[in-house]
Amino acid sequence: xxxxxxxxxxxxxxxxxxxxxxxxxxxxxxxxxxxxxxYRVVATAADGRxxxxxxxxxxxxxxxxxLQIPPPxxxxxxxxxxxxxxxxxxxxxxxxxxxxxxxxxxxxGATGYLVKSASREELLAAVGRVxxxxxxxxxxxxxxxxxxxxxxxxxxAASSGADTPRLTERETEVLRLxxxxxxxxxxxxxxxxxxxxxxxxxxxxxxxxxxxxxVQLVRYAIERGLDxx
Amino acid sequence: MxxxxxxxxxxxxxxxxxxxxxxxxxxxxxRVVVAAYAVVLDVSRWRDFERPLLGWVVVGVVVTWTxxxxxxxxxxxxxxTTLLVLDLAVTAGTLLATPWVEGEAMLARHAATLPSFWVxxxxxxxxIARGWPGGxxxxxxxxxxxxxxxxxPTGTTWGNIFLLLLAGGVVGYSxxxxxxxxxxxxxxxxxxxxxxxxxRLARAVHDGVLQVxxxxxxxxxxxxGEAAELGRLAGEQETALxxxxxxxxxxxxxxxxPAGEDLTEALAxxxxxxxxxxxxxxxxxxxxxxxxxxxAAVRACLDNVSRHAGAQARAWVLVEGGAESVAVxxxxxGPGIAPGRLEAAxxxxxxxxxxxxxxxxxDLGGAARLVTAPGEGTEWRLVVPARQGRGRAREAPTGSGxxxxxxxxx
Numbered sequence: 001x002x003x004x005x006x007x008x009x010x011x012x013x014x015x016x017x018x019x020x021x022x023x024x025x026x027x028x029x030x031x032x033x034x035x036x037x038x039y040r041v042v043a044t045a046a047d048g049r050x051x052x053x054x055x056x057x058x059x060x061x062x063x064x065x066x067l068q069i070p071p072p073x074x075x076x077x078x079x080x081x082x083x084x085x086x087x088x089x090x091x092x093x094x095x096x097x098x099x100x101x102x103x104x105x106x107x108x109g110a111t112g113y114l115v116k117s118a119s120r121e122e123l124l125a126a127v128g129r130v131x132x133x134x135x136x137x138x139x140x141x142x143x144x145x146x147x148x149x150x151x152x153x154x155x156x157a158a159s160s161g162a163d164t165p166r167l168t169e170r171e172t173e174v175l176r177l178x179x180x181x182x183x184x185x186x187x188x189x190x191x192x193x194x195x196x197x198x199x200x201x202x203x204x205x206x207x208x209x210x211x212x213x214x215v216q217l218v219r220y221a222i223e224r225g226l227d228x229x
Numbered sequence: 230m231x232x233x234x235x236x237x238x239x240x241x242x243x244x245x246x247x248x249x250x251x252x253x254x255x256x257x258x259x260r261v262v263v264a265a266y267a268v269v270l271d272v273s274r275w276r277d278f279e280r281p282l283l284g285w286v287v288v289g290v291v292v293t294w295t296x297x298x299x300x301x302x303x304x305x306x307x308x309x310t311t312l313l314v315l316d317l318a319v320t321a322g323t324l325l326a327t328p329w330v331e332g333e334a335m336l337a338r339h340a341a342t343l344p345s346f347w348v349x350x351x352x353x354x355x356x357i358a359r360g361w362p363g364g365x366x367x368x369x370x371x372x373x374x375x376x377x378x379x380x381x382p383t384g385t386t387w388g389n390i391f392l393l394l395l396a397g398g399v400v401g402y403s404x405x406x407x408x409x410x411x412x413x414x415x416x417x418x419x420x421x422x423x424x425x426x427x428x429r430l431a432r433a434v435h436d437g438v439l440q441v442x443x444x445x446x447x448x449x450x451x452x453x454g455e456a457a458e459l460g461r462l463a464g465e466q467e468t469a470l471x472x473x474x475x476x477x478x479x480x481x482x483x484x485x486x487p488a489g490e491d492l493t494e495a496l497a498x499x500x501x502x503x504x505x506x507x508x509x510x511x512x513x514x515x516x517x518x519x520x521x522x523x524x525a526a527v528r529a530c531l532d533n534v535s536r537h538a539g540a541q542a543r544a545w546v547l548v549e550g551g552a553e554s555v556a557v558x559x560x561x562x563g564p565g566i567a568p569g570r571l572e573a574a575x576x577x578x579x580x581x582x583x584x585x586x587x588x589x590x591x592d593l594g595g596a597a598r599l600v601t602a603p604g605e606g607t608e609w610r611l612v613v614p615a616r617q618g619r620g621r622a623r624e625a626p627t628g629s630g631x632x633x634x635x636x637x638x639x
Contacts, residue, residue, distance in 0.1 A: 023440045029448070068432075099510040116443040117464055119450060139545050140507040146549060147509020154552045179507050180560040180608065181545035190605075 015131045018043040018060035020051040022069045037124040048072035067094045067101045075104040082109035089130045103144045107213040112136030135203045142179035165208035174201040244415040245408045246305040252357045257299035260350040264295040267345045279332030287343045294319045320351040324374040356401035364397030442467035472497045489514040493548045508548030522589045529585035530559040530609045538563020560608040565601045
């Protein structure tokens with residue numbers, strides 16, 4: 001798991017955070033940890049509707065989001081948050097391990113994923129990194145993303161167009177190393193790359209997937225004539 | 230032949246009983262219709278009867294029994310063999326009374342019997358309750374009685390007898406089919422309900438128990454001391470429970486495909502506090518044998534990890550499924566193995582590597598490759614063909630050496 005790593009990234013000024021979790025005990029524990037860790041928790045929410053309205057009112061920099069919340073669910077909330085403010089960073093913090101959900105949230109725009117069993121330090125580091133625009137990957141998420149690219153490239157030619165995102169050899173290599181538990185630093189050492197380059201490779205894999213997802217949604221909307229109204 | 234409904238005592242299945250009730254209600258309506266026909270017919274010709282008074286008594290019996298039978302057959306517990314026999318006996322009585330009432334002259338003109346088509350009701354009752362053998366058997370009995378009332382049967386008589394036999398057989402057979410179909414549907418509904426319940430439990434566990442276990446783990450680790458031990462135990466349980474629940478919710482989503490088992494799901498059961506398992510969101514399906522063998526091979530890899538890299542070493546299992554091949558990578562962050570040490574160990578017969586890992590993979594038409602260096606941990610890469618039973622895996626997704634491995638078809 002790569003979340004426990006490379007220390008706090010310096011936030012330029014105070015980083016504002018919103019915590020979304022329907023479990024009151026968890027919500028408070030996470031909010032308290034974040035506050036003690038030097039972040040400013042501007043809002044908490046117990047369900048999807050609250051999350052969207054409170055995010056609009058408080059404009060947090062980072063949203064720490066549980067996927068299993070009363071509707072709208074975590075995936076819809078991610079899409080809604082990113083649509084309303086493309087600069088917001090969504091860190092999925094889920095006990096679920098519901099693979100499909102995590103992948104959907106990432107495709108909808110989340111840039112980080114952490115399981116709830118991650119330690120306090122891992123959480124604080126992850127929020128800091130997500131806030132500066134880095135992607136926070138666990139081995140689990142890397143496996144999911146690799147699988148998604150594989151699915152897209154294996155899909156019949158009819159359904160995959162020229163715009164189907166593909167991984168470069170280097171990106172595949174990096175993702176596979178993340179998926180087998182290496183930290184960015186270890187990957188950088190092994191592949192003789194800079195830490196930043198590894199980071200960029202990982203980020204690119206997400207960016208391409210998210211872009212593809214948006215294109216697909218727009219295409220779907222046009223096909224259905226939803227752009228008419 | 231479909232014959233599931235075995236009389237009142239054999240009727241354990243309330244669904245089949247319910248189905249029979251519906252059929253018997255339809256029969257009750259039919260019984261009224263054919264009774265009305267018999268009454269109208271007999272009223273129109275009562276002057277020709279040799280014994281009109283007895284004729285009225287028989288008509289009265291037909292009407293009365295129509296009402297009694299309609300009520301009696303309506304409840305499953307009253308649908309006894311006695312009732313069926315009584316039904317047949319009443320029908321037989323009306324047929325046997327016919328020669329007495331109608332007299333030689335009428336019968337010579339091939340006039341209809343007193344109950345006329347009403348006799349079909351008893352045949353159908355037997356057919357519904359006892360399947361086609363019951364229907365045909367009683368049709369034979371009724372036909373014999375009908376023939377006994379006639380001086381000389383004509384083509385019409387034989388035609389009616391044929392239709393009666395046909396009705397008994399067809400209705401009996403269909404009643405059996407209907408009972409079977411409704412049982413099958415009830416079974417499917419039960420299975421769906423059970424799966425939905427499992428999914429609901431899985432969600433409840435997700436939302437509650439897993440959260441608390443994760444919280445205990447986290448707080449325990451922070452508190453240290455004895456609490457840390459509690460936290461560690463909670464963490465182990467959380468991982469195990471999550472793997473279990475994931476399996477349950479996956480099955481609940483859809484009836485498992487016959488195409489094989491999900492390798493990722495099988496390997497997820499090996500996950501623990503120190504072992505992370507990841508893979509694609511979609512199932513990676515392989516035949517059951519392949520999944521079992523691969524799981525055993527991965528378990529052997531993990532055993533090697535705890536034996537040689539120490540109990541504290543962490544391990545990661547990655548599943549990649551492609552159109553051509555399926556690959557499983559098992560890596561640990563232990564000290565690694567010095568070159569030659571593995572070979573030496575194999576030569577000494579100390580490591581089960583060849584048998585439990587390479588051997589299993591070879592059986593599946595695949596290959597196992599070990600990449601290791603001191604300080605870099607060990608990494609097993611197991612590759613099998615995606616379509617089992619079609620030759621060896623092309624070793625596409627594997628490169629050589631711990632640096633510069635080549636990705637598949639990127």
